[in-house]
Amino acid sequence: MYLEERLDKLEAENAELRQRVESLEKHGADRFLTVTEAAQKLNCSASAIYSKVKSGEIYATRKAGGIKIPMAQFFEQEKKVVKLPEKKKKAPQTLKEQVFG
Numbered sequence: 001m002y003l004e005e006r007l008d009k010l011e012a013e014n015a016e017l018r019q020r021v022e023s024l025e026k027h028g029a030d031r032f033l034t035v036t037e038a039a040q041k042l043n044c045s046a047s048a049i050y051s052k053v054k055s056g057e058i059y060a061t062r063k064a065g066g067i068k069i070p071m072a073q074f075f076e077q078e079k080k081v082v083k084l085p086e087k088k089k090k091a092p093q094t095l096k097e098q099v100f101g
Contacts, residue, residue: 032061032068 038058039046052058053067060069 031071032063033071035067038069
């Protein structure tokens with residue numbers, strides 16, 4: 001019975017992925033943009049795109065010697081990049097605080 005449940009789950013995931021691929025192909029999301037092209041599409045400067053790539057807001061990869069940005073990430077609605085706030089570092093404790101609390 002466990003194998004049947006697992007198989008059903010995998011078939012459902014497969015169907016969902018096929019639908020997602022079809023929708024991305026309709027939008028031309030299998031294309032990659034250069035930084036300049038992405039800046040033109042998003043109406044901002046190339047330096048803004050570079051900073052967003054560096055911060056992780058925009059995913060990019062290096063292909064054919066330059067930074068390429070997949071268009072698919074702009075069509076993903078369920079999966080959004082969320083940057084978590086950094087944890088504040090505690091000030092180093094003195095030896096007395098470490099021992100006695």
